[in-house]
Amino acid sequence: MANYLYAVKRLWLKEDKQAYAQWQALLRSSGLQPEADLDDTIGIYDDTVLIAAGSLSGKIIKCVAVREDYRAENLLAQLMTQLLERLYEKDETHCFLYTKLSNKAIFRSLGFREIIADEEVLFMEQGKPDFNDYLGYLKAHKKQGDASAIVMNANPFTKGHQYLVETAARQSPQVYVFVLSEEKSEFSTSDRLAMVRLGVAHLKNVTVLRTEDYLVSSATFPAYFLKDRAPLSIARTQASLDARLFKERIAPVLGISQRFVGEEPNSKVTEVYNQAMAHVFRDDLTLTVIPRLAVGKQIISATAVRRAMTDGDEAVLKDFLPETSYRYLMKHEELMR
Template structure:
């Protein structure tokens, strides 16, 4: 008889070697961040595992002798019940095309698929409803789009939106909702809104879990630590989602800034251009500079840690500078993973 229990893989757990071996056999990595990991045991033998990061189910692996349905269903049912106990009722699976049918058999719906990866969802809410909420915010007619993390909102972000607003009838700015940044989503959203308030043809909304998220593009948040081959695969999925679904909102252009400093963002821009083809025009704008220095959110975060308020004035709009100054001590004491 099989049982499921949590695995504490902190380097000391008895089952960690077996867990790592199980993931490697399935072509998965043990370095992929998770909130919780559970193991399926037959007596004392680890025969399957499943993890999650917030609403994203991941690291599903089952010993070959136990594959065939029962172990998979037991693991996934346990995880979905566990997420419900955590008040998470809408969840995602990022997996390979070979496992798509197994998840669809459990009621998951396809969001997008490339040659290498598949993104599915299940639960309250879905992508079509998300699109309808976005559509209700927009006027009829062609729309330009910008997707930004804005961690935090800089003069560079502001300039990109201003350029798009001057060149288009309306602009939809989608702020990344994933909480993997120094500034929280609500802070980033508020700073984008404050920095674009005078632009009457700009609409601000959330990406929710559908663009540049921990579900579609987890390596985006690792930046220089990210394996570039993995980033390329995830970037293609993210671009495919934008192409096949956001285009339904009559979006014909997407604006991005050129990226000379981040290899992952460079890959993202290149992948979008290849994926969009002639269906969506990708417009790459030169980055704003402070003298000879490129303005970037990472330089703002460095100035925050240094307490250099004078430097901040040259990198961010007054609304962002005012917020940082008012919350400087709190920002300096937050996690430093995002510097």
């Protein structure tokens, strides 16, 4: 195993069937599940044998594996150097890492800090702004009294979202509405935040917050954005980690004892998330599932609103959107195209 024989290469997993087969076998031998949503994969070869690999998905480092009989060769550090260099080339100075609990000491020595861990996965980060900065942001917006929480994408903010918030506001002294910061929706984060703030402005015990990278994001729960294209086994693992992060690190900062969610009859991934929360929260946090609001026999959903926008169906828009969202969309006509 002489080091001079080792070659670092970029793997083209979609084009190179042989490389894909070797990569898949390497990951499975390391107890990892091969994933499809990857931007970049780096491999290290001993002659023609793939002995180590690591991948990037956005600013997340994942699928990192070293063949067992080469683990004394410092290949992990070489892999991380290559992957971090690729991130720096993209001006990414903040990154995340999924790894096995057994790798904690190794990655801490490489400058990564733990955010949360469960029985299966360790979630770490490197760079700034980090999770401690996010906790500082939450503390700056903390209100007095017991609180509940809602996490929503609001793509866009509908009467169904408004009904969920109003229901929570009647039952809780304080409600924190977390709006997804991820830019993976038809409406931008700034537009979604604006519509939520307008739609809850009449509720004096409601505070609207950003999620940044720490709730239902590409870092904590990438399967959410794939919806029903995501393998449910992967979605379940990610949902559990996201729920644990909320329960153990975020809820205590804001005094949150209850989380409200809408009933989910359509999306299997969202239903998996609801199930994961129920399992993770147990007796520590109350999970309250609210039946979805309907107009006639049609359940209100953001998907139906976006379809109505495409079809130019003014009646559905007026039925499904609160006046605040409707006026916002009319004022910003470019969003209607």
